Amino acid sequence: xxxxxxxVGASESERIGVVPDESALQLACESALxxxxxxxxxxxxxDGIASLGEPxxxxxxxxxxxxxxxxxxxxxGCSPLLHVRHAAAAIAAGxxxxxxxxxxxxxxxxxxxxxxxxxxxxPEGQFELPYGTGPAVTKFPIGVLRFxxxxxxxxxxxxxxxxxxxxxASRNPRAMMRDPxxxxxxxxxxxxxxxxxxxxxxxxxxxxxxxxxxxxxxAAALDRPKPPVYLLGAGEASEGPMVSMxxxxxxxxxxxxxxxxxxxxxxxxxxxxxxxxxxxxxxxxPLFGLEDLGFVGRGEAGAFIAEGHTLPGxxxxxxxxxxxxxxxxxxxxxxxxxxxxxxxxxxxxxxxxPGVEVSMCHGxxxxxxxxxxxxxxxxxxxxx
Amino acid sequence: xxxxxxxxxxxxxxxxxxEAARRGELCLPRCTACDAFFxxxxxxxxxxxxxxxEWRQVSGRGRLHTYLINHRPAPGFQQEAPYxxxxxxxxxxxxxxxxxxxxxxxxxxLPLDLPLTxxxxxxxxxxxxxxxxxxx
Numbered sequence: 001x002x003x004x005x006x007x008v009g010a011s012e013s014e015r016i017g018v019v020p021d022e023s024a025l026q027l028a029c030e031s032a033l034x035x036x037x038x039x040x041x042x043x044x045x046x047d048g049i050a051s052l053g054e055p056x057x058x059x060x061x062x063x064x065x066x067x068x069x070x071x072x073x074x075x076x077g078c079s080p081l082l083h084v085r086h087a088a089a090a091i092a093a094g095x096x097x098x099x100x101x102x103x104x105x106x107x108x109x110x111x112x113x114x115x116x117x118x119x120x121x122x123p124e125g126q127f128e129l130p131y132g133t134g135p136a137v138t139k140f141p142i143g144v145l146r147f148x149x150x151x152x153x154x155x156x157x158x159x160x161x162x163x164x165x166x167x168x169a170s171r172n173p174r175a176m177m178r179d180p181x182x183x184x185x186x187x188x189x190x191x192x193x194x195x196x197x198x199x200x201x202x203x204x205x206x207x208x209x210x211x212x213x214x215x216x217x218x219a220a221a222l223d224r225p226k227p228p229v230y231l232l233g234a235g236e237a238s239e240g241p242m243v244s245m246x247x248x249x250x251x252x253x254x255x256x257x258x259x260x261x262x263x264x265x266x267x268x269x270x271x272x273x274x275x276x277x278x279x280x281x282x283x284x285x286p287l288f289g290l291e292d293l294g295f296v297g298r299g300e301a302g303a304f305i306a307e308g309h310t311l312p313g314x315x316x317x318x319x320x321x322x323x324x325x326x327x328x329x330x331x332x333x334x335x336x337x338x339x340x341x342x343x344x345x346x347x348x349x350x351x352x353x354p355g356v357e358v359s360m361c362h363g364x365x366x367x368x369x370x371x372x373x374x375x376x377x378x379x380x381x382x383x384x
Numbered sequence: 385x386x387x388x389x390x391x392x393x394x395x396x397x398x399x400x401x402x403e404a405a406r407r408g409e410l411c412l413p414r415c416t417a418c419d420a421f422f423x424x425x426x427x428x429x430x431x432x433x434x435x436x437x438e439w440r441q442v443s444g445r446g447r448l449h450t451y452l453i454n455h456r457p458a459p460g461f462q463q464e465a466p467y468x469x470x471x472x473x474x475x476x477x478x479x480x481x482x483x484x485x486x487x488x489x490x491x492x493x494l495p496l497d498l499p500l501t502x503x504x505x506x507x508x509x510x511x512x513x514x515x516x517x518x519x520x
Binding site: 119121132134135137138143144149191193195196242244249 | 389391480
């Protein structure tokens with residue numbers, strides 16, 4: 001599977017953030033058309049479709065595509081990462097040749113593409129919803145106090161996550177929030193779900209994105225102005241349907257399993273990673289990610305971020321678009337994390353890190369329900 | 385009319401749990417082969433897949449494992465916001481989500497591992513276990 005397939009087209013919707021004049025479906029379709037133009041591939045050649053938001057059949061029909069490979073995997077915001085992994089496997093197995101992966105969500109303007117709520121007879125309906133849970137913020141941060149308690153991480157270090165990411169966002173004209181902030185600003189913002197303040201929670205936005213994937217052979221023969229981005233390794237995993245059933249509230253089993261598998265397949269270690277994206281719906285996720293993926297030891301992530309190692313010029317640039325906390329978060333953010341990995345590997349990011357050859361993109365789905373990890377690399381990494 | 389709190393809909397597999405709760409008893413399934421309680425209820429053991437499962441009333445004692453204080457109330461919770469959404473670790477082992485009652489929803493009043501005891505709160509025609517701090 002290593003480097004069997006490559007991303008040869010990538011685009012976000014022209015506008016992200018507040019887009020009240022486009023539906024979720026249109027955001028997906030607009031992105032898809034742009035990604036196909038980017039790849040120089042005609043829609044008649046697309047024989048595989050994946051989508052998060054509006055279902056793949058809806059998107060395929062809207063675009064006039066008749067797919068013979070369909071992936072509707074919907075396990076939360078990391079789903080596009082799973083779509084990439086599945087597409088690579090499908091291409092390698094000969095199920096299809098050109099896969100279009102789309103996402104469109106109108107999280108802010110609410111024009112279609114809604115996330116289905118679990119019914120009252122589901123495990124969540126019986127054992128969580130009666131306790132007044134609702135949106136992600138009422139569930140996702142429930143382990144934070146235990147994490148701080150057991151690892152010795154401080155609330156100041158937690159607050160440094162949005163502070164440091166805002167530094168990246170300030171260099172990105174497309175980021176929704178670009179003004180620098182301090183720990184004091186974080187603490188002064190309203191409590192949403194103690195211990196998290198508003199500035200430790202992601203944005204709610206509209207936006208879309210799409211990717212085009214083909215075999216590595218075909219990618220090499222395409223001769224496009226932008227270089228292919230190869231999938232060197234990938235992993236996926238799930239833990240459970242409810243955050244309350246996590247085995248350990250201070251570490252994600254799905255993160256550990258998915259990350260290990262991705263590194264294994266790529267034949268790489270954390271030391272080989274030049275650039276990192278960790279899905280940041282809330283401030284604690286990059287801390288869990290850094291520790292569970294093996295970039296730092298247990299309890300070291302807070303200090304690692306506070307000391308500036310993930311900033312511009314630092315040894316592990318992290319969430320360089322500004323992340324879900326400052327760039328954009330449509331409700332299911334994974335596509336935007338992949339897009340930033342692709343831009344960094346192509347050398348076209350707004351806040352470009354010099355010399356990125358290996359980028360890791362790690363996503364979460366649901367409330368630690370699922371995870372997926374991609375190790376993406378340039379042509380130069382194929383011989384590593 | 386103000387919206388009501390979410391009401392659980394028992395399934396055939398979870399009905400003994402909900403019927404016990406309605407009587408004011410916290411009953412959990414226990415695998416006789418593993419000699420261990422588990423949660424949420426299933427008619428088989430999640431560890432060994434054995435089907436020799438018995439329902440037993442547990443002590444109702446537990447500890448506050450972790451929590452958040454929610455300032456974005458769900459339907460039916462507007463009057464009591466902010467309120468605590470907690471993970472309770474029962475003396476018998478399993479952990480479950482719950483709400484806390486009889487305590488201020490402030491960090492000062494809620495140290496981790498605070499001892500708790502169960503009581504029950506109405507949700508439609510059913511009752512759900514909630515927890516109240518007890519003197520250590």
